[in-house]
Amino acid sequence: MLDLQRLRALHAVSVHGTVGAAAAALGFTPSAVSQQIAKLERETRTVLLEREGRGVRLTDEAWQLVEAAAELLAIVERAETRLEERRGVPSGRLTIAAFASAARGLLPSVLADLAVRHPGLDARLTEVDPHLSVDLVAKGAVDLVVAHDWDIAPLPAPAGVEQAPVGEDLCDLLVPEGHRFAGRTAVRRDELGGERWICQPPGRVCHDWLMRTLRGAGHEPDIVHQADENPTLVALVAAGLGVALIPRLGRGPLPAGVVEVPLDPMPVRRLYALWRTGAARRPAIAETVRTLRAHWPTVAARTSPPRQAAAHA
Numbered sequence: 189m190l191d192l193q194r195l196r197a198l199h200a201v202s203v204h205g206t207v208g209a210a211a212a213a214l215g216f217t218p219s220a221v222s223q224q225i226a227k228l229e230r231e232t233r234t235v236l237l238e239r240e241g242r243g244v245r246l247t248d249e250a251w252q253l254v255e256a257a258a259e260l261l262a263i264v265e266r267a268e269t270r271l272e273e274r275r276g277v278p279s280g281r282l283t284i285a286a287f288a289s290a291a292r293g294l295l296p297s298v299l300a301d302l303a304v305r306h307p308g309l310d311a312r313l314t315e316v317d318p319h320l321s322v323d324l325v326a327k328g329a330v331d332l333v334v335a336h337d338w339d340i341a342p343l344p345a346p347a348g349v350e351q352a353p354v355g356e357d358l359c360d361l362l363v364p365e366g367h368r369f370a371g372r373t374a375v376r377r378d379e380l381g382g383e384r385w386i387c388q389p390p391g392r393v394c395h396d397w398l399m400r401t402l403r404g405a406g407h408e409p410d411i412v413h414q415a416d417e418n419p420t421l422v423a424l425v426a427a428g429l430g431v432a433l434i435p436r437l438g439r440g441p442l443p444a445g446v447v448e449v450p451l452d453p454m455p456v457r458r459l460y461a462l463w464r465t466g467a468a469r470r471p472a473i474a475e476t477v478r479t480l481r482a483h484w485p486t487v488a489a490r491t492s493p494p495r496q497a498a499a500h501a
Contacts, residue, residue: 195257197224202254203329269470278472279308285316286334293438294487298479333462338397351462355484357437359455360448364428374452381407384430386421389414436491
């Protein structure tokens with residue numbers, strides 16, 4: 189008899205790529221995940237993981253078990269959904285994946301609200317880049333995702349995944365004090381040529397958006413500094429090392445030496461909640477989506493500071 193928790197551990201490694209990432213997603217230690225898979229290997233008398241450089245590779249036999257595990261986990265999810273639906277109240281464990289600025293600027297208040305109103309719900313948050321999170325929810329690695337797209341790059345929802353809009357996050361041009369744009373009330377996109385840019389690394393949604401936007405306006409971006417976190421990007425702008433396009437959500441107060449200037453038209457980043465179709469009737473999903481949307485107006489108002497550019501006009 190195959191143990192479901194051990195199959196879950198193997199499935200998590202297949203989805204997340206490493207034992208460490210799988211452990212973080214499951215809320216276990218890497219050692220615990222390795223032990224679960226080692227027991228599964230002994231029970232099946234099959235090698236499931238092989239060393240590959242610093243990581244691991246799933247064997248062909250492991251992928252067969254992963255396929256079976258996905259089917260079993262989907263059956264368990266449907267059973268849990270029916271039970272929770274009969275109870276009529278959000279309960280059980282709910283795993284949520286969100287991109288960094290949503291995890292910092294939106295989810296804390298949402299999770300605190302859920303914890304007070306629904307003590308039987310065990311909501312757990314993992315920070316994941318949006319280009320990875322949609323695949324995670326589709327594969328059953330997480331229950332709910334908060335992701336985003338941009339006005340020029342819509343977010344695709346794969347088959348079997350539903351989505352609902354949460355809100356729109358505006359994005360501003362941040363420049364060092366004394367910059368040629370610092371006294372402007374607005375800057376057109378066709379004026380952005382010749383700037384030294386600070387942005388996230390390639391492969392990130394924000395990086396791709398910047399490249400497409402500037403090239404669409406006839407400019408080849410000169411990217412001089414790259415960093416994962418928005419606070420680091422803001423610090424580089426404050427040091428006078430370039431300009432950046434930074435969304436407002438989770439940005440926090442701007443430090444001295446940084447001026448916020450609106451673009452015309454203003455870039456819009458749209459936030460969505462996504463979940464598997466099979467879990468759509470689960471009260472925990474419906475209530476969490478409702479709470480995300482209910483909190484968004486307050487969060488959006490809080491992330492709209494007075495225009496610093498007006499002081500320089």
